[in-house]
Amino acid sequence: MTTTTLAVLVPLLPFLGAAAGLLLGRTAPGFVRPLAVLPTLAALVLAVLVAVRQGGDAAVDAATELTPTGSVPIELAVHIDGFAALVAVLVGVVASCVQIYSTGYLRDDPRYPSYAALVSLFTSAMLLVVYSGDLIVLLVGWEVMGICSYFLVGHYWETPEARAASIKAFLVTKLGDVPFLIGLFALAGDTGSFRITKILGAVAHGGLDHPTLIALLLLAGVAGKSAQFPLHTWLPDAMAGPTPVSALIHAATMVAAGVYFIARLLPVFETSSAAMVVLAVMAAVTMAGSGLAALAQDDIKRVLAYSTIGQLGYMTGALAVADRGAAVFHLLSHGAFKALLFLAAGAVIHAAGTNSLAAMSRMRNLRDRVPDAYWTMTVALLALAAIPPFSGFFSKESVLGAAEHVSTGHTEHAPAAAGWIVLLSGLLTALLTAAYAARLWLLAFRGRGADAPDHGRQPLTMTVVLWVLAVPSLALGGLTYRLLPDWFDGRDLTPTLTTSVLGTGLALIGGLVTYAAWRHTTALAARVPLGAVAAHPEGDAGLVEAEAIASHTPAYGNIAYAPDPADPGRLLLGPLHHSAAVGFHLDAVYRALFVRPVQAAASLVRFLDREVVDAYVRGAGALPRWLGAAVRRAQTGNVQTYVSALLAGTVVLAVAAVLVATGA
Amino acid sequence: MHLAYPAVLSALLFCTGLYGVLARRNAILVLMSVELMLNAVNLNLVAFDVWLSKTAEETLHSGQALTLFTIAIAAAEIGIGLAIVLAVHRNRGTSDIDKLRDTAEGPGPDGSGSDLPDSDALTAEQAEKAEASA
Numbered sequence: 001m002t003t004t005t006l007a008v009l010v011p012l013l014p015f016l017g018a019a020a021g022l023l024l025g026r027t028a029p030g031f032v033r034p035l036a037v038l039p040t041l042a043a044l045v046l047a048v049l050v051a052v053r054q055g056g057d058a059a060v061d062a063a064t065e066l067t068p069t070g071s072v073p074i075e076l077a078v079h080i081d082g083f084a085a086l087v088a089v090l091v092g093v094v095a096s097c098v099q100i101y102s103t104g105y106l107r108d109d110p111r112y113p114s115y116a117a118l119v120s121l122f123t124s125a126m127l128l129v130v131y132s133g134d135l136i137v138l139l140v141g142w143e144v145m146g147i148c149s150y151f152l153v154g155h156y157w158e159t160p161e162a163r164a165a166s167i168k169a170f171l172v173t174k175l176g177d178v179p180f181l182i183g184l185f186a187l188a189g190d191t192g193s194f195r196i197t198k199i200l201g202a203v204a205h206g207g208l209d210h211p212t213l214i215a216l217l218l219l220a221g222v223a224g225k226s227a228q229f230p231l232h233t234w235l236p237d238a239m240a241g242p243t244p245v246s247a248l249i250h251a252a253t254m255v256a257a258g259v260y261f262i263a264r265l266l267p268v269f270e271t272s273s274a275a276m277v278v279l280a281v282m283a284a285v286t287m288a289g290s291g292l293a294a295l296a297q298d299d300i301k302r303v304l305a306y307s308t309i310g311q312l313g314y315m316t317g318a319l320a321v322a323d324r325g326a327a328v329f330h331l332l333s334h335g336a337f338k339a340l341l342f343l344a345a346g347a348v349i350h351a352a353g354t355n356s357l358a359a360m361s362r363m364r365n366l367r368d369r370v371p372d373a374y375w376t377m378t379v380a381l382l383a384l385a386a387i388p389p390f391s392g393f394f395s396k397e398s399v400l401g402a403a404e405h406v407s408t409g410h411t412e413h414a415p416a417a418a419g420w421i422v423l424l425s426g427l428l429t430a431l432l433t434a435a436y437a438a439r440l441w442l443l444a445f446r447g448r449g450a451d452a453p454d455h456g457r458q459p460l461t462m463t464v465v466l467w468v469l470a471v472p473s474l475a476l477g478g479l480t481y482r483l484l485p486d487w488f489d490g491r492d493l494t495p496t497l498t499t500s501v502l503g504t505g506l507a508l509i510g511g512l513v514t515y516a517a518w519r520h521t522t523a524l525a526a527r528v529p530l531g532a533v534a535a536h537p538e539g540d541a542g543l544v545e546a547e548a549i550a551s552h553t554p555a556y557g558n559i560a561y562a563p564d565p566a567d568p569g570r571l572l573l574g575p576l577h578h579s580a581a582v583g584f585h586l587d588a589v590y591r592a593l594f595v596r597p598v599q600a601a602a603s604l605v606r607f608l609d610r611e612v613v614d615a616y617v618r619g620a621g622a623l624p625r626w627l628g629a630a631v632r633r634a635q636t637g638n639v640q641t642y643v644s645a646l647l648a649g650t651v652v653l654a655v656a657a658v659l660v661a662t663g664a
Numbered sequence: 665m666h667l668a669y670p671a672v673l674s675a676l677l678f679c680t681g682l683y684g685v686l687a688r689r690n691a692i693l694v695l696m697s698v699e700l701m702l703n704a705v706n707l708n709l710v711a712f713d714v715w716l717s718k719t720a721e722e723t724l725h726s727g728q729a730l731t732l733f734t735i736a737i738a739a740a741e742i743g744i745g746l747a748i749v750l751a752v753h754r755n756r757g758t759s760d761i762d763k764l765r766d767t768a769e770g771p772g773p774d775g776s777g778s779d780l781p782d783s784d785a786l787t788a789e790q791a792e793k794a795e796a797s798a
Binding site for chain 1 (some may be wrong): 682685686687694712761762766767768769796
């Protein structure tokens with residue numbers, strides 16, 4: 001088979017798996033698990049084959065036009081360069097791990113068939129985005145991911161949090177998708193094609209008339225999909241979905257799509273230095289803000305969600321300094337360790353029976369209950385905090401190195417301002433990342449108090465994938481940073497000495513400060529008892545998690561926050577803690593700015609409809625009703641009245657007839 | 665005999681019957697008034713038949729034949745009418761036409777509950793008035 005055929009099969013197999021799973025889920029439940037796991041595994045194997053055949057050489061391009069569609073042709077095209085090949089492998093690995101993990105995590109879930117099919121569809125849509133060489137085909141995958149995230153985040157739709165979160169995820173990403181669509185049309189209007197290769201060719205010859213406008217419109221869609229400020233608010237709330245879905249959304253699909261899209265079309269963004277500065281500012285605000293917010297979260301998954309936002313900030317930061325190699329390198333290593341973090345967090349939540357760090361910090365021996373999750377999560381957190389030699393170190397240093405490269409005067413592709421913004425915020429975020437990673441680890445695994453409840457061992461399917469993902473989290477960066485430039489643009493990804501020392505030093509400072517604060521506050525934990533655990537600890541992990549999410553607000557007063565004086569984050573953030581816990585009141589601002597006006601406009605429309613439009617309708621009905629009431633009075637039921645009227649009529653007719661006959 | 669006598673008599677009879685139909689409240693008296701009107705017509709038919717047969721060479725006396733026909737119909741009609749009146753009387757305990765108002769327009773489909781007692785009171789009032797005038 002040619003590389004093109006293989007590449008077409010990669011997104012097609014999970015799609016067929018999803019269709020078969022949805023069709024057979026009810027009638028043949030025995031086939032559901034194979035149908036969920038095998039197509040995804042096959043797609044992974046094929047993606048690896050495609051990557052091997054492509055080998056970082058010239059891009060593989062193929063296109064076929066099904067039917068003429070008017071002015072700008074839409075073609076079914078694949079465009080596989082080194083970025084596409086490697087990102088597809090990452091998507092395949094993470095999706096396969098998530099599917100295998102889900103068979104254990106949701107083993108008793110009655111909605112598992114539809115869940116597994118939607119995960120397959122999600123995977124297939126992401127693979128379509130990755131391989132597509134045509135922007136409209138890419139948009140199809142992009143939107144399918146939007147609707148899949150809506151269904152999967154709302155998997156526990158019995159809980160109001162999940163319902164609200166799924167609608168929020170859908171609406172916020174759609175808010176970005178509208179400008180994105182307009183941007184795509186504007187881009188096609190300027191360059192005359194939806195094909196990525198043709199667009200890049202046109203851009204190289206200066207064929208773009210409105211670069212800033214197009215870049216900003218596309219950025220809006222990317223901000224929505226990749227959860228960048230100011231459209232990031234859906235991502236922490238999306239934690240109301242099952243943990244494997246969070247792993248899938250955060251590591252490989254959905255949020256990665258935005259970054260990947262900019263990486264593909266980076267020359268378009270490079271033509272506008274204003275767009276690059278906007279991208280840099282967006283990345284800086286996202287990074288720093290999410291780091292502070294992550295330090296104040298109580299839900300273990302919300303900490304990870306904010307950390308995803310921050311790491312995506314690193315990727316957009318790398319794109320803002322025009323180094324897509326560094327961005328995709330960080331995307332790959334982040335995909336591995338973030339998937340691992342979420343899957344391990346799922347195991348921890350199952351074992352602890354709660355998703356609250358405050359409650360976990362009052363449990364002794366939680367790490368002995370989940371040894372696999374403990375060790376792998378330690379590896380992943382070290383990777384997240386960018387401690388050498390874990391993979392996160394190399395990818396993050398490549399981003400910081402690229403920013404430093406631009407800020408020291410190499411401004412052919414990106415303005416120096418963007419370089420400085422990304423560099424400084426990146427260093428600050430390195431400090432914050434290490435701080436919240438340390439806080440999470442200390443609170444979850446170094447708790448003191450009563451023994452953690454024993455809910456038995458995790459299923460093998462849930463622990464094996466953790467070790468599978470621990471390998472790339474540990475070694476991906478160190479082994480590949482010399483090889484990857486051949487696959488990417490050829491730019492060096494080796495860490496530079498200055499940023500490595502600065503970044504690692506700041507990370508160590510962050511970790512040590514958090515440790516000191518934790519030593520200081522942990523004595524308080526014994527004095528303030530806190531915590532609620534799931535009502536059905538013997539259920540499968542999905543049930544435990546759904547109950548933990550549903551009980552967080554009643555138990556602690558807020559979905560993101562716990563009144564825990566023993567929290568080191570509270571000491572570190574000081575007066576900022578409360579606003580950081582609620583995401584710097586951004587939801588309240590949106591509520592005041594958008595939700596309330598929309599609701600007020602809706603009530604105005606309702607008033608106009610009920611009181612103004614309906615007044616005419618009711619008036620049109622009232623006149624005939626009054627006439628009818630008047631005529632009805634004649635219907636007395638008395639036969640003699642009727643006969644009298646008959647007589648009167650006859651007389652009148654007779655007189656008239658006589659008058660006519662006599663000609664009077 | 666001049667034609668005017670039977671014509672005037674039949675007109676008087678018809679008017680009496682008409683008044684009875686319109687004004688009497690007892691259903692049996694109304695039926696009797698209907699008979700009066702029919703017979704006024706019969707009288708006319710016979711009188712004009714005789715008047716016409718004086719001038720005509722040959723006649724079939726179709727007026728008189730029609731009279732016989734009308735009498736037969738009237739007999740059947742009064743039989744059915746009285747049977748209905750009997751049945752009504754047995755069911756309702758009355759054969760007062762003013763009280764048989766089942767076909768009256770009730771409160772309208774959009775009428776609220778408060779309309780119901782009002783219209784009932786109205787019909788009761790009308791019935792009282794009719795009784796007083798009868």
